[in-house]
Amino acid sequence: MRLRTECPPAARAWTVELRCQTGELVLVCRQCPHSGRQVTAESARSAALAHLARHARGDLRALHLRTCQCHERGCRWHRRHRGCAGSIRLLLACERGGRVWRLADACSACAVATTQASVVPDTVLVELPCPPSARPHRARRSRGPGERVRVSEMLSYLAVALPADASPEARVLALQCALRMNASMRVQLPAGLLRSLGIDAAQVSRELERAGWLSVMDSPRAAGIAAQLLDATLLAQAPARPDRRRAADWALRNGCPARAGAADPGLQLLGVYLTVHGDPSSGNGSRECDWIKRDCGMPDQALPGALDQLKGSGVLKGWRICPDSGDMHWILASEQE
Structure with a gap:
């Protein structure tokens, strides 16, 4: 019976280098046979990290299949220490003043011993960035009244x-x-x-x-x-401003002609006024008639007729004016919000 020898997995270590060629900055990857694209000085660091991340995303594997690449190379990337130990993580290292960037699997002990290096969380590679339309939106909290x-x-x-x-x-x-x-x-x-x-x-x-x-x-x-x-x-x-616009939409919905029962702007305005001054839970409202006529720009003789129209269209359940105090009391037919 022949035993099948398992091939060693490919190394999870990638290195890119920024080289100056004929006065231009070129990004060269040691793992890519035809690499060597031109980059600007401002975007060189971002381009190098993005290239390394693409390599890592293309070689995702279970944690128990990953080994310390630093140990595989005789621990030549850091100072001497007591030996490999700890969990395996991706380590991003910088050398030669930012000319060389390396991303590789390394144990916790080697990661601590490596200078100018930091551990990259696995979630950065597993979870691809979502487009703006797919990102969950947090509910905005209203400010003010x-x-x-x-x-x-x-x-x-x-x-x-x-x-x-x-x-x-x-x-x-x-x-x-x-x-x-x-x-x-x-x-x-x-x-x-x-x-x-x-x-x-x-x-x-x-x-x-x-x-x-x-x-x-x-x-x-x-x-x-x-x-x-x-x-x-x-x-x-x-x-x-979003809260003010929401209030404007609220006034538009509660003062629309269909709700007021007619296209008369005076009825729309009066319906909104009575709604905002009514109790949201019970629908009861009370206000001086002079204030209502002033705020709505309504003549004295027009108010009773307008109130009857709002009652007939289902905006009000009832209304009455107290002859002694001059206050008007009304009951909204339903919650308007």
Whole structure:
């Protein structure tokens, strides 16, 4: 019976050298027969490490099949020590001031005795880098107040910043602009968003221009509008723009014509106002009528009719005005968030 002699496994040791040839820097690999590509001085180190990593990834094997390559060569890569011992790990070593780079399996004792060297974790080679689209995204934590509070505070501010006779359309557009602006106080509103608001963007933007609140940079067109806001007080908002944009989207969803039951911007604005001032859990809300009419820009005689329309469309479950105090109490039909 003939015994089969097992061939020794290939050595897990790779070396690259950076050589100067005719004034150029060339990367040469001692294991690659046709190596010798030109590199720049800035990228030489990265190119050398990337080349070594490709060799190691192409020769992955179980830990019990790996041996100390330093010991196989008579331990010529380091000072003398008591002998090989410990687990086998990949060791990256640098020689000749960065001209030579070596990646090889070495035991713990040889790794400690080798100068200008460091152990490379196996996970660096096993786990290939994922493309940006495949990387798991950590959930971003919101900063500052929530959507309800942001919208409520902005409506209260716009009631003071805009003229008292500003139309509901202008207040709806100003709310979206104020919450979506960037650090340069510029805002880009796409056409789809403007259609969701159900307003005439050209007419409303001219009204806000006459009020000195914004300046249109691009005339309203099929792609939307771009504007520069002129109210410097808006820079005092919390700086987290993603949170402000989330609040703007929240106001858009809760004030859309389908929810308000009509395309009337006054109803949209009133529906959002009552939602942000209602209790999220019970739906109950209470506010002075004068404050509601001021913040929504609504005439005295228009409020009862608007409330009846919101009740008929399912936004409100009920409402009443206390004749003694002038407070209005309402109940939201359902949670709006």
